[in-house]
Amino acid sequence: MLRLECLRSIYSELQNCLVVTIMGAVAAELQSLGHRPNFFYLQHAMGLASSMGLGLALCLPEQQVIVIDGDGSLLMNLGSLSTMARYRPKKLVHVVFDNESLLSVGGFPTATSTGTDLEGIARASGIPRVATVRSVESFKAAVSDAVRSSELTTIIAKVEATGPTAYVTDLSLLENRFQFRRYIQALGKH
């Protein structure tokens, strides 16, 4: 299963969500499908995308938030699963693309390649809805179900360790940041 195809399958679902992604392949591939002002790419600070999604979801409980995480990033901040589970915001969906590697720094294998089970960790941390998916169809259905469930969900999507040839895009970090903030400010004015 390719991450890019997974992202393509949920692209329309993301239209009205606040989306926070990790750096690297996820950010570049989502941008390749078309950047939107409601997408924020956390191009460093590995591990904190889920924490940022939690902050957004707690402060904007009516707004659907989707975090697009990765195995390498999540392994750097496993405590975030326990913190999310503690507050379990209803409209937070936590997608984790697990390619069992740190792709953007040369593809070194992560601990999920040697048996670490992120679904198990998420469930044992108290995340109320957890799933692992291995096909684009099941991925799309899992995200769709999670959004409609109104319950904190972590979806582990097992994907191939392939990605784009380049990670730097022409969207500057600060442009993305100010645009995302303005997008959210405008939400409150409707």
Place this chain on the structure above:
Amino acid sequence: MAGADLDGRNMPVSLTNSKLIFDALKECDIRMVSALPETWLVHLIRLADDDPEMTLVRLAKEEEAVGVSAGAYFAGVKSAMLMQNHGFLASINGIVSLAHLYKIPLLMLISYRGSFGERDPWQTQGGNVTEPLLRALGIPYSFLDAVETVKKRIRQAQTLAESSLQPVALLLTRDLMWEE
């Protein structure tokens, strides 16, 4: 667990001055506080937990607070981070690679353990490096060290964080927090 002081109620941490800090945060419209417990912060955390107008986020590790506060900022909610100076040490990559990189204002209240008067040997190394690290990171900081100036300093720290779009730190000192 006989005799155990599980929630710090019997510690000589100043409830009066904790209340002073908490009220000053509320006057600045802070509505979310993220925290990882430490002795000097026991009352502040309980005050936040008991206040229906305040959302308390209890963390597993302090670096999460940078992400949570960044999310709150984007959502238009004013937040503060409560942490020990060792928690600040644990947050540095988040501060640099999220708050500095993306120009996110943060109000950090950091208990300044390991400084003059410290009895716990394990706090002392962190005390040595707190201010040098704040300076190295270019984080403006000041002290909460006297009752008369608490309210003003908190207001000023928040004003600077918001105008400069960067993290600003207030060091909570023994003189203010500890009654012994």
